[in-house]
Amino acid sequence: MSKVFQSRQVERLVQGSDTSDGAGVKLKRVLTQDLQRRLDPFLMLDEFRSDNPGDYIAGFPPHPHRGFETVTYMLAGRMRHRDSGGNEGLLGPGGVQWMTAGRGVIHSEMPEQEEGLMHGFQLWINLPGARKMIPAAYQDIPAANIPLLQLENDITVKVIAGHYGQQAGSIQQPDTQPLYLDVGLPPGQQLDVAIEPGHNAFIYVYQGKLDVVGRTVSTGHMAILSAQGEGVSLATAEGARVLVLSGQPLNESIAQYGPFVMNTRAELEQAFADYQQGRLA
Template identity: 50%
Template sequence: MTTTTTDFARVARKLRGRPASDGAGVKLTRVIGSPELDMLDPFLMLDEFGTDQPDDYLAGFPSHPHRGFETVTYMLDGRMRHKDNHGNEGLLVPGSVQWMTAGRGVVHSEMPEQQEGRMRGFQLWVNLPARNKMDAPQYQEFAPDKIPVVQVGEGVSVKVIAGDVHTDKGEGVRGPIVQPATDPLYLDIALDANAQWLYTLPAGHSAFAYVFEGAATIGDGEDARALETHELAVLGGGDVFAVRGGNVGARLILVAGRPIHEPVARYGPFVMNTKQEIMQAFVDYQEGRF
């Protein structure tokens, strides 16, 4: 007789973000890309923004360049208009996602399209391997009705932005974002009080969970650890992610990606493999080649 045991992922590290500002003074919380967690290959940065005060966000993010990586903007509340120097333009509304591949270079702006009310969401920076850093810029942008939300168990629903999830009826559902370079997973998970869910993470991926509403417990048995609102867990060990909502439930993002395992040279909006490539990025930007 053969017995099998479930290999649960555990919380390898737990941390909170730091207050920061970006763009023209937009107030936010930097969770990845801080002294506590410089990066989690392939993830370079995670910012959470959330405020009811217009002065915290109205200045927005005027035109600025990027090269060598991707930015992922997930809007929870508010409206943000983006434009770039290639003529692309769009409006991000509550529940929408923009996955921008900066590639060899883009100059873009992200400006609030509201004068009052709540602005809330996330921006994630994802590295690109050397072979893709000079690809042509592109966007994957999806309105809320194009992103599936599925029931995966009693009291548990999941918005599938990237990756695969099976419903409580066994049906496979795939998110609209596709990126072969890092094969990302990006889920927005909502749990009722004490509701539980198990999910098998992609093998070999770096993974983290970030609670942005309520509280949750991650892991199983003696290794289980509680996460409060605005806490991030770096996941390690096994490949089965176990989560349970706290007494008031929880909402969290679960993100994973294939590590790139390459040298990282970064300076502000440029992420390359060497200092020489960073210097060339400055020259190309200043000479209008983006």
């Protein structure tokens, strides 16, 4: 007799809120600052999706970061990255940009299109205090280099970070051990996804509707998952696309102001001083 998979429950549902960032890019902010302790090590998740160039064309002109990592995952559209370390890359459909701000970086992310759909996500992941001042780093990962598993019944699992079964994702980050999956479920299908014990976890439905142990999670909603269970059981009647994320909590103090995330107010003030005096990057 096969063992029954023990799924985590939906602890809380959160609906993304409309806002803007950069030079006026319209987006949906899903993981907000008040949830950072509960979802440690994750700091923020935004979804941007529009086929109106006025919503995205101004992009994100040069701006600083210190103390964490940014992960940009593009589903549709093209975004050009440039930074103070001399890195440059074009993020296209299905690709991922993983940037470690570390001690400091100044970068821009500008649309390289004047029409059409721009759709993707930006995730912020904290760094431990001992590594907040490491040198900045940058990786551009094209879609072709990200494992895409074709499972039974046309279920797909894109393994961006961490592991799905024996399949390693494109990124392994030992500090926070993030799992980042993009799961596609056709109508009437179900999938159990394992999550490491002790890791904080959530899912975000960006297309369709899911059932998670009797709780409905609709498009544009994040489900914060309970701590107990082997993972999460995803089921859908109509079909769904969903991000599954989990990570090892750092259990450290979080001091954030805008683009800087440190452990103390004094460290934040130093970050501002370094930026103003040209020492950040």
